[in-house]
Amino acid sequence: MPFQRKDLLGIRELEVHEIEHILELAFSLKEINSRSIKKVPTLRGKTVVHLFYEASTRTRTSFDIAAKRLSADTFSIGATTSSLTKGETFLDTVKNLEAMKPDIFIIRHSASGTPHRIAQRTPVAVINAGDGMHEHPSQALLDMMTIRQFKGRLDGLNVLLVGDIAHSRVARSNIWGLTKMGSRVTTCAPRTLLPPHLETLGVQVCPRMEEAIPHADVIMILRLQKERQEQKLLPSLREYAVQFGVNAQRLRRAKKDVLIMHPGPINRGVEVSPDVADGPHSVILEQVTNGVALRMALLYLLAQNQP
Amino acid sequence: MQQEGFASFLLRQARVLDPEHHRDETADILVSGGILKEVTPHLNIRETGLSNVQEIDLEGKWVAPGFVDMHVHLREPGEEYKETIESGTRAAVAGGYVAVACMPNTHPVNDSSAVTRFIVDRARERGSCHVFPVASITLGSRGKDLTEMGELQEAGAVALSDDGRPVMDSMTMRRALEYSRTYNLLVISHAEDLSLAANGVMNEGPTSTLLGLRGIPAAAEEVMIARDILLSQLTGAPVHIAHVSTEGSVSLIRNAKNLGIQVTGETAPHYFTLTDDAIMKFDTVFKVNPPIRRHRDVEAVKRGLADGTLDAIATDHAPHSSLEKDTEFEFAANGAIGLESALPLALGLVREGVLSPLEMVAKLSRNPARILGIPLGSLETGKPAHLTVIDPEAAYVLDAETFQSKSRNCPFHGWKVQGQVLMTVVDGRIAFTRLNL
Ligand SMILES: [Zn+2]
Numbered sequence: 001m002p003f004q005r006k007d008l009l010g011i012r013e014l015e016v017h018e019i020e021h022i023l024e025l026a027f028s029l030k031e032i033n034s035r036s037i038k039k040v041p042t043l044r045g046k047t048v049v050h051l052f053y054e055a056s057t058r059t060r061t062s063f064d065i066a067a068k069r070l071s072a073d074t075f076s077i078g079a080t081t082s083s084l085t086k087g088e089t090f091l092d093t094v095k096n097l098e099a100m101k102p103d104i105f106i107i108r109h110s111a112s113g114t115p116h117r118i119a120q121r122t123p124v125a126v127i128n129a130g131d132g133m134h135e136h137p138s139q140a141l142l143d144m145m146t147i148r149q150f151k152g153r154l155d156g157l158n159v160l161l162v163g164d165i166a167h168s169r170v171a172r173s174n175i176w177g178l179t180k181m182g183s184r185v186t187t188c189a190p191r192t193l194l195p196p197h198l199e200t201l202g203v204q205v206c207p208r209m210e211e212a213i214p215h216a217d218v219i220m221i222l223r224l225q226k227e228r229q230e231q232k233l234l235p236s237l238r239e240y241a242v243q244f245g246v247n248a249q250r251l252r253r254a255k256k257d258v259l260i261m262h263p264g265p266i267n268r269g270v271e272v273s274p275d276v277a278d279g280p281h282s283v284i285l286e287q288v289t290n291g292v293a294l295r296m297a298l299l300y301l302l303a304q305n306q307p
Numbered sequence: 308m309q310q311e312g313f314a315s316f317l318l319r320q321a322r323v324l325d326p327e328h329h330r331d332e333t334a335d336i337l338v339s340g341g342i343l344k345e346v347t348p349h350l351n352i353r354e355t356g357l358s359n360v361q362e363i364d365l366e367g368k369w370v371a372p373g374f375v376d377m378h379v380h381l382r383e384p385g386e387e388y389k390e391t392i393e394s395g396t397r398a399a400v401a402g403g404y405v406a407v408a409c410m411p412n413t414h415p416v417n418d419s420s421a422v423t424r425f426i427v428d429r430a431r432e433r434g435s436c437h438v439f440p441v442a443s444i445t446l447g448s449r450g451k452d453l454t455e456m457g458e459l460q461e462a463g464a465v466a467l468s469d470d471g472r473p474v475m476d477s478m479t480m481r482r483a484l485e486y487s488r489t490y491n492l493l494v495i496s497h498a499e500d501l502s503l504a505a506n507g508v509m510n511e512g513p514t515s516t517l518l519g520l521r522g523i524p525a526a527a528e529e530v531m532i533a534r535d536i537l538l539s540q541l542t543g544a545p546v547h548i549a550h551v552s553t554e555g556s557v558s559l560i561r562n563a564k565n566l567g568i569q570v571t572g573e574t575a576p577h578y579f580t581l582t583d584d585a586i587m588k589f590d591t592v593f594k595v596n597p598p599i600r601r602h603r604d605v606e607a608v609k610r611g612l613a614d615g616t617l618d619a620i621a622t623d624h625a626p627h628s629s630l631e632k633d634t635e636f637e638f639a640a641n642g643a644i645g646l647e648s649a650l651p652l653a654l655g656l657v658r659e660g661v662l663s664p665l666e667m668v669a670k671l672s673r674n675p676a677r678i679l680g681i682p683l684g685s686l687e688t689g690k691p692a693h694l695t696v697i698d699p700e701a702a703y704v705l706d707a708e709t710f711q712s713k714s715r716n717c718p719f720h721g722w723k724v725q726g727q728v729l730m731t732v733v734d735g736r737i738a739f740t741r742l743n744l
Contacts, residue, residue, distance in 0.1 A: 012517070089634060111635035112519040113589030120588070132637070134519030169519060195516040196524075 140173035155182035163222030327685030341735030373405025373693030378621035385414025554607035626714030654726035
C-alpha cells in the first residue's frame with residue numbers, strides 16, 4: 001500500500017513514494033473542482049472537525065471546501081469558541097470532541113508539535129494544518145503539486161526560498177519535501193531570518209538576491225511578518241524591501257520561465273512588488289486552486305486508512 | 308545500653324568508600340545509639356559489649372557516607388500538590404540521600420526568615436532526612452533588592468540563590484557577593500542570560516531548527532558563568548555554578564579554577580546522560596532548564612566531572628504535575644524529578660570509566676557537603692551515622708510509578724539501569740531500606 005498512515009503530521013517523515021502517491025491522487029481529483037456539480041459521495045457519513053487554535057481563514061476554508069466536495073460533514077472549533085481560554089487543556093478539548101466520534105481532526109496550533117502530541121493520544125486521524133514554526137505539510141504538498149504542474153518535474157530543479165525561513169513552517173515543510181524529491185533548495189534572507197544550523201537541513205545559503213535569482217527555476221517568496229522588525233530582527237521593512245523584495249527589475253536577470261510562488265497572504269510592496277505578484281510568472285492563484293485538490297487527496301487517503 | 312529508638316547494627320564486609328579518608332576497602336561498620344562506632348576490617352561483636360546487634364551481611368555491596376543533594380525543589384510552601392517536604396525527603400532517602408538543600412522558588416519565595424524557619428521546622432517534624440534551606444538572593448527572586456542574609460542564616464539558610472531565575476543586573480550580583488561574604492554564605496548562580504535565552508524552550512541547535520522550537524543558545528549560560536566568575540574574582544567571594552550543561556561552561560570553570568578563582572560547579576544526571584534528540588517526539592518530560600544539550604556537551608560535562616572541574620552531582624529534582632507537563636511543549640513547565648534515579652545514572656559513569664567509585668561517592672556526598680559547609684559527607688567515628696548502602700550490580704527497570712515523589716516527571720522512566728540504593732541511614736536510624744531485615 002502506498003500510503004498507510006493514520007495521520008499526516010509532517011513532510012519530514014514521508015517517503016518519496018508517499019509524496020508521489022499524494023500528488024498523483026491530487027491531480028486526478030482536481031478535475032472534480034471544475035465540474036458544474038462539484039461534489040462526489042466519497043466521504044459521505046464521515047465527520048471532519050477543524051480544530052484551529054490560531055486564526056487562519058485560507059487554510060481552513062481550503063480544507064473545508066475539500067471536505068465538503070467529498071461529501072463529509074464538517075465542523076469548526078476556533079480559538080475564540082473553544083474552551084481553551086477557560087483553563088481546559090488541549091487534551092481535554094480533544095477528548096471531548098473525540099467522544100462525539102469524528103473521523104478526522106484538522107489541527108492548527110501556534111505551538112510546534114501540538115498536532116503530534118494530540119495524534120499520539122487519539123484514535124482519530126489527525127492532519128496538521130500548521131504547527132508553530134515546525135511544519136505545514138498540506139502547503140508544501142500543494143506547492144510541489146503546482147511546481148510539477150508547470151515544470152513537469154521536481155527532480156533537478158533549482159528552488160529559491162526568499163525570506164523568513166527561521167519562523168516559517170512553510171519553509172521547513174518545503175525544504176524537506178523538495179530535497180526528498182530531488183530539487184536543489186537555496187535560501188536567501190538576512191542572517192537574522194535564517195535558523196541556526198540551516199545547512200543541516202540540506203540547503204544552500206546565498207545572501208545576495210542578485211547572485212541567487214539567475215539560477216532559480218522557482219522563486220518561493222515567504223511572508224514577512226511585520227513583528228520581525230519589532231523583534232529587532234530587521235532594521236526596517238524598507239531596507240528589507242530594497243534588499244530582498246522580489247520586483248520586476250530583479251526578475252530581469254531571472255530565467256524566462258521562472259515561477260513565482262507565495263503561500264499567502266501577501267504583503268504587497270514588502271516581500272513582493274504588485275507587478276510581480278500579478279505578473280506573467282506568478283502562479284500564486286493556481287497554488288490556491290491546487291490546495292483544494294491536494295487537501296481532498298489527504299482527506300480521502302486518511303479516511304481510507306481508518307479501521 | 309540501647310538508646311530509645313536507636314537500633315544497633317553491624318554492616319558486615321561491605322566495600323567501604325570514604326573519599327574524605329581515602330578509604331576504599333572491605334570492612335565492618337558498627338552503628339549504635341545513632342553513632343558511627345567503628346569502621347574496621349573485622350569486628351568481633353562480643354568485644355563490643357553490645358547486645359541485640361543486628362548483623363547485616365553486605366558482601367559485594369558498597370557503603371558510602373550518606374549522599375547530599377545540593378539542589379532540589381521541595382515545592383513546600385505553596386505547591387504541595389507537586390511535592391511536600393515529607394514526600395520529597397521520602398524520595399530523597401529512597402535515592403540514598405541523607406540531606407538535601409532546597410531551592411527558594413516556593414510560594415512564597417524563601418526570602419524571609421519566616422519561610423526559612425517554616426521549612427526547617429516542617430523538615431524536623433515530617434522529614435525523612437536533613438533539609439538545608441537555600442534562601443533567595445533578592446526579594447521575591449526579582450533580582451532587585453537583597454534579602455536580609457544575616458537573619459536568613461540565623462534562621463537556618465546555608466546558601467543563597469535566585470534559582471529558576473538569574474540575577475540579571477551585574478551590580479546587584481556584585482553587591483550580593485560582597486554582602487553575603489560578611490556571613491560566609493555561599494551564592495549559587497543559576498546562570499542564564501534571559502535576553503539571550505529569549506523565551507527559548509530547548510537547546511538551540513540542529514534539533515531546535517528541525518522541530519521549529521525556539522532555541523536557548525549555549526551562550527545564554529556561558530555569558531553568565533563568565534560574568535559570575537569575574538565578579539567572584541572582583542569581590543573575593545566564592546560562587547557556585549548550578550546545573551552546568553555546556554562544553555563552554557565547563558571550560559570557563561576549568562580556566563577559572565586554574566587561575567585560583569573560588570568557583571565550584573555542579574551538574575545533574577540528565578546533563579551527562581541525555582541529548583536534545585530526546586525531544587524529537589515533543590515529550591515534555593525532557594523539557595528542563597538549562598535544556599539538555601548536544602552530544603559534545605554531554606562528553607564535555609563528563610570530562611569536567613572526571614578532571615574535577617565539576618565538583619558535585621546534584622539532581623535539580625523539580626517535581627511537576629500533569630497540569631504543568633501534559634500541555635503543548637512550548638507551554639510546559641521546565642524540570643524533571645531526579646532523586647530516585649540519580650544513583651544508577653551516576654554509576655553509569657563508573658562503568659564507563661569516567662569516575663572511580665571513590666570519585667563518584669565524593670561528588671554525591673563529600674564535595675556538596677563541603678561546598679555548602681555542612682558537617683556531612685565523611686565517615687567519622689563518634690559522630691552521628693549517615694550512610695548510604697548500594698548494590699552496584701542490581702539490574703532493573705526504572706519505574707516512576709513506584710517512586711516516593713508525588714510527581715512522575717522522570718525522563719528515565721522505563722530505562723533499564725544498573726545499581727540500586729539498598730539502605731539509607733540518617734542519624735543512625737534506618738530511614739529507608741530495600742533489605743529484608
Ligand atoms: Zn536553576
